[in-house]
Amino acid sequence: MKCLNCHAPLEMAPNQLYARCPSCRSLFMNVAGDWQHYPVDQAEQESIERSLGFPDAADETAE
Numbered sequence: 001m002k003c004l005n006c007h008a009p010l011e012m013a014p015n016q017l018y019a020r021c022p023s024c025r026s027l028f029m030n031v032a033g034d035w036q037h038y039p040v041d042q043a044e045q046e047s048i049e050r051s052l053g054f055p056d057a058a059d060e061t062a063e
C-alpha cells in the first residue's frame, strides 16, 4: 500500500483498517477493500492517530 498523494509506503494501523503516510502525514481508511483519504483536522491529527492505534510519531516530541 502506497500513499495516494506522494507514493511513499504507508504505515498500517494495528487493526489494518487505517494507514498513515510518514512522508506527507495523510491518513487513509480501508472502506470495503478500497483505500480512501481520511481527512482530519491538523490540530486533532495526533490524537486521532493515537486513537486509531498508531504509535506516537518519534519526531514530534524530540527536541
Ligand SMILES: [Zn+2]
Binding pocket: 003, 004, 005, 006, 007, 008, 021, 022, 023, 024, 025, 026
Ligand atoms: Zn504521502
